[in-house]
Amino acid sequence: MEWIERLNKAVNYIEENITEELDYAQAARTACCSTYHFQRMFAFMAGVPLSEYIRRRRMTLAAADLQNKGAKVLDIALKYGYASPTAFNRAFQSIHGITPSSAKKEGAVLKSFPPISFQITIKGVEEMNYRIEAKESFRIIGISEPLHKDIEENFSVVPGLWQKAAADGTIGALAKMMNGRPMGLLGVSACHDEDEWRYYLAVSSDMELTGSLEEYHVPAATWAIFTGSGTNRSIQELEQRIVTEWLPGSGYEYADAPDIEVYLNADPDNAQYEVWIPVRQKD
Numbered sequence: 001m002e003w004i005e006r007l008n009k010a011v012n013y014i015e016e017n018i019t020e021e022l023d024y025a026q027a028a029r030t031a032c033c034s035t036y037h038f039q040r041m042f043a044f045m046a047g048v049p050l051s052e053y054i055r056r057r058r059m060t061l062a063a064a065d066l067q068n069k070g071a072k073v074l075d076i077a078l079k080y081g082y083a084s085p086t087a088f089n090r091a092f093q094s095i096h097g098i099t100p101s102s103a104k105k106e107g108a109v110l111k112s113f114p115p116i117s118f119q120i121t122i123k124g125v126e127e128m129n130y131r132i133e134a135k136e137s138f139r140i141i142g143i144s145e146p147l148h149k150d151i152e153e154n155f156s157v158v159p160g161l162w163q164k165a166a167a168d169g170t171i172g173a174l175a176k177m178m179n180g181r182p183m184g185l186l187g188v189s190a191c192h193d194e195d196e197w198r199y200y201l202a203v204s205s206d207m208e209l210t211g212s213l214e215e216y217h218v219p220a221a222t223w224a225i226f227t228g229s230g231t232n233r234s235i236q237e238l239e240q241r242i243v244t245e246w247l248p249g250s251g252y253e254y255a256d257a258p259d260i261e262v263y264l265n266a267d268p269d270n271a272q273y274e275v276w277i278p279v280r281q282k283d
Contacts, residue, residue, distance in 0.1 A: 002282070003248055006031045007045070007118045010038065015115050018057055019079055024050070024149065025194060036191030037254040039151045044243040046116055049152040056113040059095040062088075063110045066103045073100045128238075128246055130226045132279070137220045140186055141213050142174055142202025147191060158187070158199055165201055174213075175266075180204030182274070187261040190216060192278075221257035223276045224250070235261060235273055242277055252279040 010031040014022060028038035042050045058080045065076050077088035077100075092100045096110050103110060145161050147154050165171045171185065178184075181204055188200040200216055209215060224246075228238045247253070257278030264272040 140202040147197035178203035184262040192256040255280040
């Protein structure tokens with residue numbers, strides 16, 4: 001399928017430039033989506049973050065290079081983008097469990113991670129409830145934090161923002177200001193702008209800003225809206241299923257708009273939620 005072919009072309013770009021400073025945006029353009037959505041798709045489908053996949057591939061090739069007679073550790077480190085021998089040593093040991101110098105010895109046990117290739121597999125035993133809706137732009141108010149361009153680094157940013165908002169009463173204050181749709185606490189990943197990525201904890205509202213609250217206007221878009229219930233882990237599982245099971249055969253692809261999580265109740269152990277994925281029909 002064309003969608004999978006584009007992902008594989010993006011992987012080929014990475015492989016062909018593995019010794020260079022890789023441009024995630026270029027890989028994403030090859031896959032015809034935003035940098036943020038490319039990283040999310042890759043992580044869900046490969047089962048490993050993009051940055052970790054690149055690290056594994058570089059250390060696999062570095063290990064092979066080190067076993068060539070006469071290869072110098074410093075030269076190999078520089079080849080794979082490590083200006084510091086210490087940083088290279090740390091990265092190498094994290095993958096292989098031994099130092100680069102030990103890898104040069106005969107009989108050294110090393111790990112190999114071959115290039116990844118995406119394929120369509122038949123899944124979908126469990127049903128997925130969704131609807132497609134076109135929405136006009138709407139205003140949200142809340143708090144936000146900047147997101148890193150390497151989404152692996154954001155695994156602590158988002159939970160930290162929610163914990164802080166729960167502790168200082170921001171979530172309760174926002175709930176009282178909610179007067180628009182979608183009705184619920186919103187987690188909005190505004191990463192369609194390549195220049196600035198931000199995560200908003202917010203509500204849909206037309207009320208005036210107070211204190212440290214800020215506003216953001218979610219752009220008009222078409223959304224695939226999936227419903228679910230359970231814990232925070234279950235919402236992550238749903239997001240993975242959307243990318244790996246629904247999206248490839250849906251006739252849609254990612255559009256340039258935020259991802260949105262809508263929390264419809266306040267019970268963390270039995271949350272009712274929606275996942276909004278911006279989509280456009282394939283050409």
